[in-house]
Amino acid sequence: MEQAERDEEARKERAITEARRDDQPDPVWHDGVGYCAECEAENTARARVGRGRCIDCQQRYERDRKRGLA
Ligand SMILES: [Zn+2]
Known part of the structure; x- marks a missing residue:
C-alpha cells in the first residue's frame, strides 16, 4: 500500500474512533501534562484515557447537548 x-x-x-468517542476533542499535551481542550485546565488523568475535556467542561457539554445546544 x-x-x-x-x-x-x-x-x-x-x-471513526473520534465519532464513537462521543465528540471528544483531542486532549492538549504540553511536556507530558494533559490539558482540557476547552478551558485549558490541567486534565492529565482524563487526557490519558483520551478525554479531551475536563470533567467540568464535559458535564457542561452533556448538559448543553441534552438541551439541543451542542
Ligand atoms: Zn475544561
Missing part, C-alpha cells in the same frame, strides 16, 4: 493510502486509512480510522 502506498504511504498516502495508509495515511488516508489512518485518518479515517481516527475519524
Whole structure:
C-alpha cells in the first residue's frame, strides 16, 4: 500500500474512533501534562484515557447537548 493510502486509512480510522468517542476533542499535551481542550485546565488523568475535556467542561457539554445546544 502506498504511504498516502495508509495515511488516508489512518485518518479515517481516527475519524471513526473520534465519532464513537462521543465528540471528544483531542486532549492538549504540553511536556507530558494533559490539558482540557476547552478551558485549558490541567486534565492529565482524563487526557490519558483520551478525554479531551475536563470533567467540568464535559458535564457542561452533556448538559448543553441534552438541551439541543451542542
Ligand atoms: Zn475544561
